Amino acid sequence: MDCKESQVLMTARLDDELDAAAMARLAEHLAACPGCTEEYDALLTLHAGIRAHGTRFAAPPHLKHRIEAALPRKSPVKRKFSRWPWAWINFGVALASSAAFCVTLGLYLTVPSATERLDEEIVASHYRSLLANHLTDVASSDQHTVKPWFTGKLDFSPPAYDLASEGFALAGGRLDYLNGRTVAALAYQHRRHVINLFVWPEKTADSVVPQSRSEQGFQLLTWGDHGLRYSAISDAAAQDLVEFRGLLEARMRKDSPPQSMR
Amino acid sequence: MSLRLDNDDKTSEFEAIVLPHLNAAYNLARWLTRNDHDAEDLVQAAFMRAFRFFDGFRGGDVRVWLLTIVRHTYYTNLRDSRHEQGNVAFDEEMHLDENGELDSSNGRAGDSPESILSRGDTRNAVNQALERLPYTYREIVVLKEMDDLSYKEIAEVAGIPIGTVMSRLSRGRKLLLAYLKQYAIGG
Numbered sequence: 001m002d003c004k005e006s007q008v009l010m011t012a013r014l015d016d017e018l019d020a021a022a023m024a025r026l027a028e029h030l031a032a033c034p035g036c037t038e039e040y041d042a043l044l045t046l047h048a049g050i051r052a053h054g055t056r057f058a059a060p061p062h063l064k065h066r067i068e069a070a071l072p073r074k075s076p077v078k079r080k081f082s083r084w085p086w087a088w089i090n091f092g093v094a095l096a097s098s099a100a101f102c103v104t105l106g107l108y109l110t111v112p113s114a115t116e117r118l119d120e121e122i123v124a125s126h127y128r129s130l131l132a133n134h135l136t137d138v139a140s141s142d143q144h145t146v147k148p149w150f151t152g153k154l155d156f157s158p159p160a161y162d163l164a165s166e167g168f169a170l171a172g173g174r175l176d177y178l179n180g181r182t183v184a185a186l187a188y189q190h191r192r193h194v195i196n197l198f199v200w201p202e203k204t205a206d207s208v209v210p211q212s213r214s215e216q217g218f219q220l221l222t223w224g225d226h227g228l229r230y231s232a233i234s235d236a237a238a239q240d241l242v243e244f245r246g247l248l249e250a251r252m253r254k255d256s257p258p259q260s261m262r
Numbered sequence: 263m264s265l266r267l268d269n270d271d272k273t274s275e276f277e278a279i280v281l282p283h284l285n286a287a288y289n290l291a292r293w294l295t296r297n298d299h300d301a302e303d304l305v306q307a308a309f310m311r312a313f314r315f316f317d318g319f320r321g322g323d324v325r326v327w328l329l330t331i332v333r334h335t336y337y338t339n340l341r342d343s344r345h346e347q348g349n350v351a352f353d354e355e356m357h358l359d360e361n362g363e364l365d366s367s368n369g370r371a372g373d374s375p376e377s378i379l380s381r382g383d384t385r386n387a388v389n390q391a392l393e394r395l396p397y398t399y400r401e402i403v404v405l406k407e408m409d410d411l412s413y414k415e416i417a418e419v420a421g422i423p424i425g426t427v428m429s430r431l432s433r434g435r436k437l438l439l440a441y442l443k444q445y446a447i448g449g
Contacts, residue, residue: 017412017413043439049384050392050403050438051408054404055385055389057288057301059284063306068281070306
């Protein structure tokens, strides 16, 4: 071993990184070389000197706080609230929201629509007319008595036809109040059943799809024609109302053209 | 390895595992930058980087991992912007020291490092010598003598082969001995 190799090994020897064989060879060289021995002693002293006297700088306390403050956190008040059972709180809030939504939805669905409200009014009106025995203001089976009676009382002229020959006898007419306005109510007798036919003008009447409904045991049939809304109600069978409407429209078609021709 | 669910968990885990090695990180940073202010900035930047890469930390020695990041941060962030002049100064010193070292090989017994290190101003002498040492050697000496890392660990931190660690240590120590000798003559 020469002094150059010895110098490299000396540093490794200081740091305990030499294997046994290399250590033995180095020891052999040092024993024979005073120059290398002197340098090894100097290195040993330096090694011990740095370990003993080299300054180990400690981080100032504020640096730790600075780093902690810079690390991301869910919220600045984390420490204060971190013990709260957030999972349960979140679950509870979600539950409450769902419940509130369900209640709102329920209320929304429970509120009757405009059609439903109207149907209820029609049923109530029909029922009242039977109960108070106030079916007609003008009791006549003569359409020429009934129709003019409405003139001056309404801003429209409701069709009043006696269909006695077809089984639907006109009993009379009266004024009624429906859907926020005064309407014409025509009473018909069909066998032992009373039919109330409510008529009022409505802009969207022509686009009303004929509809048959059952409300509180009564049958309802609504339709629209030439700007007028018709709503027939009776405790008769639904089929009777359909027949009634058919007869009425047939009579109106038969009647209208000659009238307009005149 | 536990699943890291969110930042809060990650932060507390990071604080428990990495933050205890703050002093080791600061010591290396302080020896690299040689002033308190830059050392603090360097450590802060290194910890932020460490936090970003904490998910990638797969066990092993946290201290070695952290020191690697401190050193890397120094070379990428701070050295370019702040220490350019310092490095030039060091190169000059290095040339001076080459001569100093050559002189020391023929030094007399009275000027030997042993005699310097046995005097009262040993602390000053050692620390000044370390400060003068070019950073290439300084970081290796600090990692060895102060952090007591093995050659393998130093190689990992500095990203160099073990053979280079050994030769830099050898060279660094020779320079230190030369500085101490100059200190003895000058003082």
